[in-house]
Amino acid sequence: MASTTALAAAPGRTPPRRRAGDLLVLGVEAALLAAAVLVGALLNARGAGLHADAAPLYATWRPHVGWGSPAALAVAVAVVGWGARWARTARWGVLLAAAWSTAVAWTLSLALVDGWTAGLTRRLTPQAEYLHEVPGVTDIPAMLAGFAGRIVDFQPDAWSTHTAGHPPGALLIFVWLDRIGLGGGAAAALACVLVGATVAVSVPVTLRALGAPDAARAVLPFLVLLPGAVWVGASADGIFAAVVAAGLALLAVRGRVAALAGGVLLGFALYLSYGFLLVGVLALAVVTLRRTQRRGALLAAAVGVAAVIAIFSAVGFHWWVGYHLVVERYYQGWAADRPYAYWVWANLAALLLSAGPVLGPALRRVLSGARSPWPGLRAALP
Structure with a gap:
């Protein structure tokens, strides 16, 4: 033995x-x-x-199948059967491209279990979503300057639920998409999927840059078949995750310019979700695990974060004011009776x-x- x-x-x-x-x-x-x-x-x-029929998730228990179900099963079988083995031997660039495209296929397959309309094109169009507010944004600086004044509910111009619950960067993303001709539910949903799937690239890039090439390859099948893909396809959460993951990856790779760009992305992430303040812990961990230029990377990243904060503050939105107001908005709703x-x-x-x-x-x-x-x-x- x-x-x-x-x-x-x-x-x-x-x-x-x-x-x-x-x-x-x-x-x-x-x-x-x-x-x-x-x-x-x-x-x-x-x-x-x-207010969650399928607690601990905010969901309703309704098992069903759709024309995305066979595709999801096929992707899962392929990744489980051959993905882990192939991830150990494939060329790095080819592997990352395959990871992104497979993550897109997995996410779209899960979304299409509900069909094209219910699963994608109408996901971001209800009154509570960001797209509801996009047509009313005709002046971006004015929107940013007056954003905090519309967070609290029960006033005529109060923001819809998701817009009020996040800093203005979340709304800005969909306004920018609309400005470049990608308005509407279908384009917004596909953007969430395509951008969100880059997490399957950013995370292994981060691990490899930090001196863990084997872990970078081993983690790929788990990132591709991430259960959280049901939120990537389609919600703004996919874009949020991608921004944070890319920011951390840029902090990990060599070069102060990359660290500066990573700081800009992480600074912008603060204006996507108030909870991303906690990403600062991950950023410090990444800088600590770098093998070289720790101080330079930290300084460059701090400059990038500070620049984003300065821009938003200069146009009239102050993060800490918005945070206190969103807490007030939260307790105006279901939080008043949720245990x-x-x-x-x-x-x-x-x-x-x-x-x-x-x-x-x-x-x-x-x-x-x-x-x-x-x-x-x-x-x-x-």
Whole structure:
């Protein structure tokens, strides 16, 4: 019988102790998800006002198939059957192109389960969405200057739900698309898919630049078949994720110009979602893991972020003012009766559903130092 040491040394094999740890984490994930679903169902049955019929997701439980279903299955079978093996050997440029195109195919297939109209073209056209506000934006500087004044609800010119709930950069993206002739639901939806799929390129580029080429290849099948693709196709979340991922990738690669561009993207991300303030932690981690020019990259990125903040502030939108007003807007709606205590922990289950079960074992391995792609990472952790 092979010893544990020999098994650990065998290529492509996971040592028993690591496998046991992964299984334990998967069990914790399953328990968390089961608890979130069960407690959510009980709260809904009692009329607790979750406003989420399929808690912990804001969704309605309605299993169905459509003409995108066979395509989704075909993509999944191809990636699972050959993708991981091919990712280890293909030329890097070819691999990234294939990852992006396959991610697009996967995302479109999932969206088209609902059909072309319901799955794509009408996703971004309801009253609550950004496209509802685009025709009214005739003067971009004036819109930015008066944006904060329209966040609070119950006034004649209050922004629609999604526009009010985000900084003005989110609306700006769809205004710019409209200005270049890509207005309407179909163009906006396809833009979300095509841009959102670049996450499958940006993340491996980041890993490779940080000295983890094997991890960069290994992660590709998981990025291509990301469960969160159902939000990429089609919602603005796809573009948001792509901006952040590209910004981090530019921070990771060599050169201060790239770091400056990364800072600009990450600075703009602050004006896509207030929650992206937390991306600053990821940016610092990326800079720390760079092998060279850490200070120069950090300074260049800071200049890029500061430039974006200065521009938005100069035209009249102040991020911190908008944040306080959006909190007020939030409590004008469902938040007044939604049980906050449930969502504090159930949101972790929602994150798990969008990222996939690989999230827990991956984090465990990084934090424990097992198969860490960066030498000394474990020693650097508190």
